[in-house]
Amino acid sequence: MSAIATKKKERDVLAISNKSNFIINTFFWFYTAMCIIPVLLLISVSFSDEQNIRVNGYKFWPEQFSLEAYKFLVKDWTPIVESYGISIFVTVVGTITALTVMALYAYPISRRDFKHRNIFSFIMFFTVLFGGGLVPFYLMYAQILGWRNEIYVLMVPMFVQGFFVLLIRTFFSNSIPTELLESAKIDGAGEMRTFFGIVLPLSLPVLASVGLLCTLNYWNDWFLSLLFITQDGPRTITFRMLEALLNIQALTANSNVYSALMAANPKFQMPGETARMAMAIVGVGPIIFAYPFFQRFFITGLTVGAVKG
Template sequence: MANIMSKSVSGSQSKNQLSGRASALINIFFVIYSALCILPLLLIVSVSFSDEQSVMTHGYRFLPENFNLAAYRFLIKDIDQIVHSYGISITVTVIGTILSVIVIAMYAYPISRSHFPQAKFFTFFVFLTMLISGGLVPWYLVYVQMLDLRNTLWSLIMPLIMSAFWVLIMRTFFKETVPEAVLESAKIDGAGELRIFIRIVLPLSLPVLATVALFQTLTYWNDWFLSLVFISDNHNISVQYFLYKMMVNIQYLSSNPNAMAEITRAGGMVNFPSETVRMAMVVVGVGPIVFAYPFFQKYFIKGLTVGSVKG
């Protein structure tokens, strides 16, 4: 009896040791993986605060060899336009994300209900848009000629409101997570479809709503193509498009010695911070959106895993 008990104790101890080693290996893996994700961002920040000549001579370093703010002083020359473009991007991102989550949820909820007669048709319809596109020219003509949205903030919001992929994800979440019995009980108590959707379905669906909101926030914030297509002046351009234009101009000046000579002759910058300015643009463009992630992190993984289950 004592031998059996000692064997069971030793067996459980060996299992605990193996479990502890596995947990340690998993933790080490994720520490290394997190470092690989963070280190490039730290390198970008370091280069943006470096001297242009030291970067060109010695390459990128995690610690600036010669601390220099020339890249940010160069960007500050257009501080008014940067602040204005920041305001445009923040406005478009906030309004676009809210409208996008509302529209996607209102489309996904009906097609998730089994008693909706046209659920299969509308599900196939939204899925078809993921496979077939009308093309760039008809897409442009719809927003410019039919809707007359050129040079307006709505031209930066409307094209990104609907996402077929997130409609299907949210549909699956509603179908798998929201119990039919709860909805039937609400109907028996006299609640209408709109009241059920607002009072019951949405509160139970915070994980998927937050997940969709996070990805739509990133989509709106990182978009520069819509400003390129629909905005013909600098009044309503997003910060991403403004930085893109600045980067293109820097690349042109860096590759054109004659233009650089003219700028220097006219009293411009002698040491043009081309490489460090690119990194400073990344910091300026990425900085604000980094702070949005912690607000959605609580629901992020749950929303993706539950919403990705096949319904």
Template sequence: MAHATTASAHATSNPKNTLGRPAAFGIQLFFFIYSILCLIPLVLLVMVSFSEEASIVRGGYKFWPDHFSLAAYRFLGNDIGQIVHSYGISIIVTVVGTALSMLIIALYAYPISRSHFKPGSWFTFFAFFTMLFSGGLVPWYLVYVQFLDLKDTLWALIMPQLMSAFWVLVMRTFFQTTIPGQVLESAKIDGAGELRIFWQIVLPLSLPVLATVALFQTLAYWNDWFLSLVFITGDHNISVQYLMYKMMANIQYLSTNPTAANAIAAAGGMVNFPSETVRMAMVIVGIGPIVLAYPFFQKYFIKGLTVGAVKG
């Protein structure tokens, strides 16, 4: 009887025995196939970017190019100075914007998560209200251009995305359900102020939700091209995503406008430039650094996504 009890307890404590080997193998096989299906478009994209333009026009996209070519990357290399500069702009905006966004969201979410902060329900409603209604594009533009005078500055690419009401509510829920209130009360009894409690206790215990917010804000800042389109008039402060957008629009215009192509040919410029392959090369150039961001947040990402789902 004792041996059976011990075996039963061992099986209960081992989560692998709960599903059984066939079920575990089926789940692993499913996610393996799903991962392969997610990688297939990326592999195709890379292969097409190294293909010859003529072979793409004749035979379409292929996982193995008929003729390897670096023409698309040589075409992008003609404007390498602007690409490197826009890369720097995107990196600065992403790093500064993500750091400030996490700080501002946390500073807003922490007070409204405390039960003794009586106006907290009103501030929660204000944040939620902005998720349902907005002032519109024109007032939004006028605030940043005429009132704050941020046109053609890097702050025009940072400030519009600093605050997110959705992440405020997510972080507020994390503070309420995960951080023990007894710990905060003990620190307060020991003489710690609210600011010290926030910096030395709340933030170190909130790494999962902070990593989740940081990941999504990083993606939002890096992939943004609209703010450069709206607020930046020259090429000095544009992001790499908007630069790719402009280059693609120019290529599409030249490929569908014989008059412009003839003018370029008369001036001695390139006429038979790649169009399909350069699209893929632009995607490779644009997604390169952001792919490396996920491993830094992976440790806390899943736990942060399930915030509030299970209460102990």
């Protein structure tokens, strides 16, 4: 009886009361709304008339529906499609390559029988704390390697990121049983077969997490394009959207050019706020599809088999 009473008491201690459950659910519903409401406002403003936005401000429902911002962005649709292709290629190839390289680096330094694990761990940790600076970074890729206007210059700088390497190493150390690796070695499996056949399938949760972050970094990056890409180079969709935004600001700031443009086409309205919102929608659209893809691997990784006696 005492054992049953003790178990029941432990369950009661760990159980969540209805009041606490209500508070927790309310908090997360509120937090979710705070994330979704700005996106809804973003969509509404992008489909609004520019003049109404300037006079009446932002509305959650367009007072006057307009597609002028999107027409302005896709007036020449061929470069947009090309930029989408470049962004998708850079994101997919860059993420897969980065995950492979970082996992291959993290696996040896997670093994306690690797003699130089502390040295290589310190090297990676040092890069997290200190960076070489922008000037040496630019000189290395642009002058020494000569990778200006090359598509791989948009991928290679993010192949290895110290924080992600240490994150994967920690998962390997804490979640991959040493007994499993030893049994694979006894059965005659080499290091590469053990890594790709046992370690990686058991590491899908951390690989999915890091892969999602790498995907976001590659898709949203415009700084590398700004550094290394000129007029003749490959342009990602985020960089092309940035250029469009800068062109709008330049036309608005230059009164002479803007007056000449209005004189040539009196009905033309220069999209400002609506164009910015439309750029955000165009840029964020495809990356949304990455979340369900990685979510599937989150669930799969959590249900992968464990050590069996």
